[in-house]
Amino acid sequence: MAGDAEATRRRLLDAAAKEFAEYGIAGARVDRIAAAAQSNKAQIYHYFTNKDGLFDAVMRELAGHTVREAPIDAADLPEYAGRLYDRFAADPVMARLANWYRLEGSGYAAVDLVVASTRDKLAAVTKAQEEGLIPDRFTPVEVLALVVHLSSLWFAVTPEMGLLTEDIPHERRREVVVAAVRALLRD
């Protein structure tokens, strides 16, 4: 167990992702992360400088993962939304983290990888619209915002609404997201 720096870093990152997902940045406890990773608090500061640095590392990795696993297909945005939904569903930690990032992360520099990827997506949507694959009721940015937002439908419900939706099975949830995007983009 001792002596493997890379493995320790991994355990710390994983534990941090869970902790941040559960409690947010302000609510997360460095001691808990160290304990959950079966490591030590000082190691966190050695590898990640400070709490913010740790959060940053978690977000950066997560963004990379998502960008890689859910490539956009502007010709089939409903399916793209479905893939984003899959990604959220496969990793509930990630869905919450994204939300925390939105609320607490405004001070942080926007993750450059995400900025670049967003630019690419926008270009893809613009091109598809010019080719007539997407109706022009909405501008490209609007389309992108709608698609991304809809893909997080089931991960952004209030506790009260959650009581009513908890019985909806996986496949149906995905269907709803895909169908909703399809409906938006019909002529």
Next chain:
Amino acid sequence: MAGDAEATRRRLLDAAAKEFAEYGIAGARVDRIAAAAQSNKAQIYHYFTNKDGLFDAVMRELAGHTVREAPIDAADLPEYAGRLYDRFAADPVMARLANWYRLEGSGYAAVDLVVASTRDKLAAVTKAQEEGLIPDRFTPVEVLALVVHLSSLWFAVTPEMGLLTEDIPHERRREVVVAAVRALLRD
């Protein structure tokens, strides 16, 4: 200044709403709230028992406001989504608070007023669907979830996407929300 209990309570609630909206529950500082309300920390504990009690009071009031100001009209859900959007847009504090509540509030008992209001909304949608005013592609819960979720479209964008959407004017944002809901509910 001294001796007006009701006024003091108000100032504390208003200051708390702002503080919680900015920093969340874990990040909010009781001292800052007391100072901003030009009151005293002990008063907070006198009126609201503890930090959680204060957050609860803030949420309860907010929910009441929203339920009252944005009554559902199941026969015209696009316009209902528009009203919800208006409410968010008119009070940015409230938009953020709702988000914090989703993430941090799971431990809290669901606000009963909201539970009741959600039940009513669901009944209204169900009835409208039976009357053929709403297509049956989605179940009533799904429709409600979609409409509510779409109304928060512009208040749930990532910082990265925010850079691209910040120039979209108010009226257009509202239009997008309304048009999106309309598209969802077309036959």
Next chain:
DNA sequence: AGGAGCTAACCAACCAGTCAGTTAGAAGGT
């Protein structure tokens, strides 16, 4: 020997919550 990886113990700052006491005004007696 020496360095990379690791740990227990420690510290200063911070923060939710408490408490003993003060102020301001109302009520009531004379």
Next chain:
DNA sequence: ACCTTCTAACTGACTGGTTGGTTAGCTCCT
């Protein structure tokens, strides 16, 4: 009018526990 009593509203100073961050030193491998 004046004094006394009572009370709701308020306050500044304090506390006990927590938290992010540090440090001195240990272990193990080459």
